[in-house]
Amino acid sequence: AQSVAQPEDQVNVAEGNPLTVKCTYSVSGNPYLFWYVQYPNRGLQFLLKYITGDNLVKGSYGFEAEFNKSQTSFHLKKPSALVSDSALYFCAVRDGNTGGFKTIFGAGTRLFVKA
Amino acid sequence: GAGVSQSPRYKVAKRGQDVALRCDPISGHVSLFWYQQALGQGPEFLTYFQNEAQLDKSGLPSDRFFAERPEGSVSTLKIQRTQQEDSAVYLCASSGPGLQETQYFGPGTRLLVL
Numbered sequence: 001a002q003s004v005a006q007p008e009d010q011v012n013v014a015e016g017n018p019l020t021v022k023c024t025y026s027v028s029g030n031p032y033l034f035w036y037v038q039y040p041n042r043g044l045q046f047l048l049k050y051i052t053g054d055n056l057v058k059g060s061y062g063f064e065a066e067f068n069k070s071q072t073s074f075h076l077k078k079p080s081a082l083v084s085d086s087a088l089y090f091c092a093v094r095d096g097n098t099g100g101f102k103t104i105f106g107a108g109t110r111l112f113v114k115a
Numbered sequence: 116g117a118g119v120s121q122s123p124r125y126k127v128a129k130r131g132q133d134v135a136l137r138c139d140p141i142s143g144h145v146s147l148f149w150y151q152q153a154l155g156q157g158p159e160f161l162t163y164f165q166n167e168a169q170l171d172k173s174g175l176p177s178d179r180f181f182a183e184r185p186e187g188s189v190s191t192l193k194i195q196r197t198q199q200e201d202s203a204v205y206l207c208a209s210s211g212p213g214l215q216e217t218q219y220f221g222p223g224t225r226l227l228v229l
Binding site: 004032034036041042043044045046049051090092094096100101102103104105106107108 | 148157158170206217
């Protein structure tokens with residue numbers, strides 16, 4: 001069965017500093033991994049995904065994520081945080097071999113960026 | 116271009132009432148998903164359609180929940196005899212046909228059952 005863990009409920013970072021939002025996953029087949037961001041009263045917006053290929057994936061708004069197969073992780077990163085990055089971030093996984101189209105989301109990590 | 120739209124955006128129902136939530140996917144997207152997002156939680160998968168075929172309904176929490184997509188475009192999620200625990204945001208997403216495709220989400224319908 002697929003599962004996703006976001007071990008931090010909240011991450012606080014100062015504007016201009018690098019940020020990391022952690023995600024670990026479990027699937028029996030090949031993982032398809034996604035990051036979404038949710039602003040208040042809005043739907044989820046896609047940031048980036050890993051399907052295959054280069055382990056470092058670049059996405060929207062300057063975000064990137066690194067796929068680490070041995071650690072089963074897909075941490076979201078940004079070199080320099082902005083106050084406007086403050087939002088709720090969700091990691092999601094789909095089993096590329098056996099899970100069909102079912103996508104499992106983590107519980108979310110709230111990011112606060114202070115000016 | 117138009118994204119995924121959902122209606123109504125907010126719905127208040129009395130316990131025991133039936134509700135119907137509508138999703139208009141992005142034009143041409145064959146895949147459509149429904150999720151339930153409880154307060155403070157991540158979205159939980161409910162069901163998935165490929166065109167008009169419901170290929171996975173393993174996440175529907177009870178037989179009170181029913182989804183349809185009769186013509187392969189618009190979808191309706193129906194909840195019969197609503198209970199207070201059904202209160203949540205219901206999200207719809209659509210995508211292209213492949214497993215690697217990105218899902219694009221609508222704004223959600225916030226359901227409150229009193």
